[in-house]
Amino acid sequence: MTGTPGAAATRNGEAPERSPSCSPSYDLMGKNKVVTVDGMRVKLQIWDTAGQERFRSVTHAYYRDAQALLLLYDITNKSSFDNIRAWLTEIHEYAQRDVVIMLLGNKADVSSERMIRSEDGEMLAREYGVPFMETSAKTGMNVELAFLAIAKELKYRAGRQANEPSFQIRDYVESQKKRPSCCSFL
């Protein structure tokens, strides 16, 4: 899961071979999810590239047809963060041009082992123009928000009306996300 993309809502609905995912208290990846956006139910089909850290060998089928990609790194694991740039390059080459990308720094609850500062995640996300937040699959921090933001963006794109104000996923995430407590910074 960490350092690898999770694909949400593929266009053709066909699942690449699915890997079992970890099951902390809140599942970030690994099953279908229904999110209610402004009264409308949006179904996200989610696949995790779990266990395939050697990104060059990962089948592109995971994200070729995806409408959204959640890129996760582990804030306690520097190499998972360092892998993100390679994933972004890969995604730029093979994913849909209009794919929604979100960067997530997971395990935000493990403050004592933090290796990557929130600011570093913020900076990388800004560089690539993608929304960013830290999450915890253990406490659930920002997990629902990640899926809700993706669902809102996809719903907006699917049913955009001429007079409808545009939905800015980065602004939405910034306004809604919870920050880890002060003590989790380095």
Ligand SMILES: Nc1nc2c(ncn2[C@@H]2O[C@H](COP(=O)(O)OP(=O)(O)OP(=O)(O)O)[C@@H](O)[C@H]2O)c(=O)[nH]1
């Ligand atoms: N404390 C804490 N533990 C977590 C969190 N997310 C996952 N874990 C635990 O971290 C371990 C590794 O989780 P995985 O999802 O398998 O991580 P991974 O390194 O991506 O492994 P692969 O999925 O095989 O690529 C498991 O024991 C999880 O329960 C989190 O947010 N907080």
